Amino acid sequence: MNVKVLVSDEKDSRKRLSVTKDFKKGEVIYKEEPVVVALDIDLQGKGTHCTHCLRVVDQDTAVKPENDRLKSVYCSKDCEAKSKAQSDNLLFGLEPVLPAELDSGLGRLTQGERDKAQTKFVSHLESQGKLAPLLVARFVARQVAIETGKMNPHKPTSSPADLHALVDGEDDYGLYDHMERLRFIEANPTEEDTKVLCDVLATALPGLDKSLEGQHSKYLGKMNYNAFGVVFENGRDDKPKTSERPEDQERTRTPYGTSRQVGSGFYAVSSYIGHSCSPSATPSFPSGTSEIAIVAARDLKEGDELTISYVDCNVNEGETSEEATRRRRYELARGWRFKCECSRCASEVTPGDNEGHLGVEADESKVDDVAVHERGEQPQPAEASWIPVGPALD
Known part of the structure; x- marks a missing residue:
């Protein structure tokens, strides 16, 4: 580089x-x-920019997923697929997080609770109007996608090039390895700030919220400092x-x-x-x-x-x-x-x-x-x- x-x-x-x-x-x-990106909250849902790459969207070719809680719009099917694979299914979708052979019906059983948690999370994001919480959520979700992708390496949407590569697809450092080496400033999220994200993670995959224990404040501080x-x-x-x-x-x-x-x-x-x-x-x-x-x-x-x-x-x-x-x-x-x-x-x-x-x-x-x-x-x-x-x- x-x-x-x-x-x-x-x-x-x-x-x-x-x-x-x-x-x-x-x-x-x-x-x-x-690594992760977020469209300004006031632009989300207007259909003017791609939720994944932020490109100005051509309304004639815009891709608009059904039942998307963020009211996302994409400039292409490719951006939609990448966004879904990297973070948006876990955070804002209801499809199983685990590969089908490992899901064992869990995805179907958790849909109701996931829907409630995601709706509350989106409402919280919109009321706050800030992007650091969404960047943190997508960062955590992308790491989960990397780990679950390893369980099903033949699935196209979980390829290293889409999920893991930070620079050239051959980086030996994982996302957390990069994150922990960056500077940060103090952040003071409220209990509700942390709870709404933890609920999204826990309802998607029981125990997943533990990955955020003691880390939410630091992740917010790193996004605030480095974004x-x-x-x-x-x-x-x-x-x-x-x-x-x-x-x-x-x-x-x-x-x-x-x-x-x-x-x-x-x-x-x-x-x-x-x-x-x-x-x-x-x-x-x-x-x-x-x-x-x-x-x-x-x-x-x-x-x-x-x-x-x-x-x-x-x-x-x-x-x-x-x-x-x-x-x-x-x-x-x-x-x-x-x-x-x-x-x-x-x-x-x-x-x-x-x-x-x-x-x-x-x-x-x-x-x-x-x-x-x-x-x-x-x-x-x-x-x-x-x-x-x-x-x-x-």
């Missing part, structure tokens, strides 16, 4: 991406499909205004602003890209789908770090430069819990500025104990790449 993961230094221990060859400004460094906003061209301008306090609003990584996105996605490799208000790269979606392309924002040399802007760093109409600086720093502090110290902020924020109102003094993001333990037992040199990200792309 033309990139490798580095540990910047022992004290910081933050993993970052660097390029493995030179790039000219405007060149695509790599492309990546999302990218999917923005086509310059984005939309019709997203409903939220009544939430600014510190409670959901934010995703996008230099256009979260209000411009049509949905959000979790990307295994791109999650390692750090923020800068003067970034070396920019995320783009030139295919008109949720496939992300990371494009060089300036000429890059081999070994240069990849950074993107997590927020809109422009001085917008009606803003002074001071107001724009304050806005973006507020957004970074509220969305990712750190006080930006990039070169641009260093030049625009004077020592006399009182920034106690940001609410953060240091980077409050965390990393799982497994990653800390791994670093302790197997220290990596600064140039080492220890997470596989696939072969270079042409």
Whole structure:
């Protein structure tokens, strides 16, 4: 993929991406499909975008499944099949989760309870209006699909290419392996937030809810920290205004602003890209789908770090430069819990500025104990790449 993961230094221990060859400004460094993706809640059910790839849907060829609780629409039968296999049957459908030879009638017996649990879950998602809970649900469901797919490897919809591949179909790391190595911020789901998802899992397959025990808050924190906003061209301008306090609003990584996105996605490799208000790269979606392309924002040399802007760093109409600086720093502090110290902020924020109102003094993001333990037992040199990200792309 033309990139490798580095540990910047022992004290910081933050993993970052660097390029493995030179790039000219405007060149695509790599492309990546999302592990999971979610369409904005206000667009779900309107029939304008594919629920699986987020492509704008041609109404004449749109695929509309019957009895879909999310009112999903797909751009093709292929997207419908992939969505169903990866997560949507478990979360929003009533077909058996296990292969037929192992189901033993369980799927038929649980349909009534599944229907009730799924209806309540969808209602909860719609009332909350946030995507991180849906991304978490799809992440858990996709891992279940991988494991059940291993029980029936000859079924086309459970092929490794559809279910398991993160980059090139030969990744030795599973979904949880990637997830546990990512940074996260504290999330505080309510008991109801956790219960509605656990009920969906438990009614689909008794005991499945145990996979979420003690993990729901952390998964939400990882989606909140790592999810990218999917923005086509310059984005939309019709997203409903939220009544939430600014510190409670959901934010995703996008230099256009979260209000411009049509949905959000979790990307295994791109999650390692750090923020800068003067970034070396920019995320783009030139295919008109949720496939992300990371494009060089300036000429890059081999070994240069990849950074993107997590927020809109422009001085917008009606803003002074001071107001724009304050806005973006507020957004970074509220969305990712750190006080930006990039070169641009260093030049625009004077020592006399009182920034106690940001609410953060240091980077409050965390990393799982497994990653800390791994670093302790197997220290990596600064140039080492220890997470596989696939072969270079042409």
